[in-house]
Amino acid sequence: MQKISTLLYRHLIEPFIDFVYPPVCLACASVMSGKRFVCRECESNIRILRFDSGVHSELRTHCFTLNPLLTDVYAGFLFEQGDALQHLIHALKYSNLDSVGIYLGMELGHRLRHHYGVNQTWSLVPVPLHTVKKRERGYNQAERIAIGIAKSTGAIVYPGVVKRLRNTISQTTLSLDQRRRNVAGAFLFQQPKQHILPKIAIVDDVITTGSTIAECASSIPPAVYTELYLFSVAYAV
Numbered sequence: 001m002q003k004i005s006t007l008l009y010r011h012l013i014e015p016f017i018d019f020v021y022p023p024v025c026l027a028c029a030s031v032m033s034g035k036r037f038v039c040r041e042c043e044s045n046i047r048i049l050r051f052d053s054g055v056h057s058e059l060r061t062h063c064f065t066l067n068p069l070l071t072d073v074y075a076g077f078l079f080e081q082g083d084a085l086q087h088l089i090h091a092l093k094y095s096n097l098d099s100v101g102i103y104l105g106m107e108l109g110h111r112l113r114h115h116y117g118v119n120q121t122w123s124l125v126p127v128p129l130h131t132v133k134k135r136e137r138g139y140n141q142a143e144r145i146a147i148g149i150a151k152s153t154g155a156i157v158y159p160g161v162v163k164r165l166r167n168t169i170s171q172t173t174l175s176l177d178q179r180r181r182n183v184a185g186a187f188l189f190q191q192p193k194q195h196i197l198p199k200i201a202i203v204d205d206v207i208t209t210g211s212t213i214a215e216c217a218s219s220i221p222p223a224v225y226t227e228l229y230l231f232s233v234a235y236a237v
């Protein structure tokens with residue numbers, strides 16, 4: 001039986017809050033009905049990355065040159081400046097809306113489950129933040145996405161397996177070669193107490209050049225895995 005306080009919140013307090021502060025779309029600011037992050041129109045404009053499309057092949061080829069030991073790479077959606085997905089990622093990283101990460105991870109997870117068969121025999125390793133940045137943000141957005149993927153696939157999240165040794169500078173203004181050097185040796189694998197499942201997927205929010213997520217994957221010793229994947233919510237094109 002539900003607690004009185006839960007029922008009170010759901011049937012009286014929550015509708016009142018929604019009436020006074022109706023939920024607005026994070027992308028276009030239009031008022032929405034129901035619990036959503038973006039309105040249906042903005043959501044329908046988010047572009048899905050089709051498996052085995054030209055863009056997916058380009059992403060694969062690019063990441064395989066950074067780390068030839070990878071089994072496969074996938075990003076669920078295409079990210080463009082000013083689109084609804086950019087607003088969602090921005091809210092996740094800079095507006096303290098960590099639940100957006102769970103939502104995006106669950107959406108990605110449905111695709112991963114169907115295409116790769118991701119299930120409870122897989123390990124998810126979020127790209128770690130440096131402890132200083134994690135303290136500033138309050139959470140690691142990649143970890144929230146991994147939790148979302150776990151909710152829709154049953155995979156196991158290993159948040160502390162890779163440590164970020166250096167608080168690397170922002171990659172946005174760097175060239176491809178500078179990005180690689182910026183993250184080289186930035187990650188350290190730490191053997192967890194419990195046995196890590198050998199199908200490992202590294203998880204991040206956005207792949208731009210892939211240098212960060214590929215470097216994180218390179219820190220995992222080959223003896224630990226049988227297959228190694230990179231999964232990201234978005235691919236910046």
Ligand SMILES: [Zn+2]
Nearest residue numbers: 025028039042
């Ligand atoms: Zn909208």
